[in-house]
């Protein structure tokens with residue numbers, strides 16, 4: 001992936017924004033277990049950061065996907081995982097399908113105000129009984145007159161407490177599980193929507209995660225994104241961006257974890273010398289930095305191919321898998337070198353340790369990434385016909 005001065009300018013804008021508007025407040029948002037999305041999103045929108053790759057006619061900057069990767073990467077410098085996750089859900093998880101296959105009317109109603117930050121979006125795929133096995137989800141949207149009537153529930157929804165609308169995957173017919181689903185926009189202020197509870201989590205504290213119920217929620221059929229019955233396919237395509245975003249976003253956070261650990265262990269003296277001066281420590285950190293550069297190369301390669309219009313399901317799944325695995329290694333090793341200080345609730349490294357654990361679970365667990373890679377590589381055993 002080749003970056004030029006425009007990419008560097010975007011990096012600079014994002015860094016300044018984070019230093020001014022986000023990092024000074026992160027500790028208090030983490031403590032409160034929620035961040036003020038209603039205040040922050042319009043500021044992000046005003047800075048042009050919610051529509052970097054979105055079409056100009058809906059208020060986006062119309063830049064290519066390489067700029068989206070730069071944004072994802074820079075957001076990783078936020079001093080917690082929760083706020084970047086909330087932004088990434090909005091920019092790269094609930095809006096790609098809307099932007100690509102939504103009607104003009106729908107884009108004007110939901111995409112344009114999401115780019116300004118006036119509206120906040122979320123993505124509703126998982127259910128309490130269907131996380132990894134997306135095809136088995138139970139939420140239905142049956143047709144009635146000109147409407148869909150939704151029944152069911154969605155679980156672990158990021159931005160679920162503060163969002164105005166959900167890009168919801170629901171069954172619109174009884175057909176085959178990969179052909180009976182549609183993506184539908186559900187305004188979360190609609191009658192019959194209940195945000196049941198804000199879920200407490202191991203990490204990502206500042207991000208609001210909710211369980212949401214639909215009890216005969218009516219939405220006009222024109223709120224469907226693209227064609228009926230194509231929802232599963234659209235969501236699989238949307239997952240490519242979600243997973244690439246997750247992997248790209250992890251890079252700077254991992255880099256920060258290593259850097260913080262170098263600084264800490266250089267200052268911390270044990271047995272008459274800095275902890276960093278033990279070969280086992282600086283060698284291990286060098287090894288992790290090497291792994292991080294390999295992950296970066298994989299992310300850039302996947303992004304480059306995606307930019308050229310190729311299906312990157314295999315590489316995006318590999319990048320997400322590697323990010324999850326490496327995040328666990330880096331945060332564990334760094335916390336170890338921080339010793340007792342690292343085990344303290346308020347230390348940055350403890351927060352990184354808690355937050356990165358999500359990468360191996362959210363947006364498809366590691367094992368699902370492995371299944372996808374095996375399926376594409378032709379090594380997954382086929383069900384035998386009897």
Ligand SMILES: Cc1cc2nc3c(=O)[nH]c(=O)nc-3n(C[C@H](O)[C@H](O)[C@H](O)COP(=O)(O)OP(=O)(O)OC[C@H]3O[C@@H](n4cnc5c(N)ncnc54)[C@H](O)[C@@H]3O)c2cc1C
Nearest residue numbers: 123124125126130131132156157158361362363364365367
């Ligand atoms: C903080 C957070 C935020 C989230 N945000 C969102 C959101 O905004 N929108 C949304 O739709 N979802 C969201 N999710 C849900 C997330 O995508 C799911 O948790 C994830 O897909 C895993 O589903 P599950 O929890 O039901 O795990 P399960 O499907 O119950 O699987 C449990 C474990 O079993 C193993 N496993 C499962 N299947 C296989 C297999 N075939 N082979 C081998 N092992 C297997 C894996 O290790 C997996 O982790 C979020 C989750 C969290 C924790």
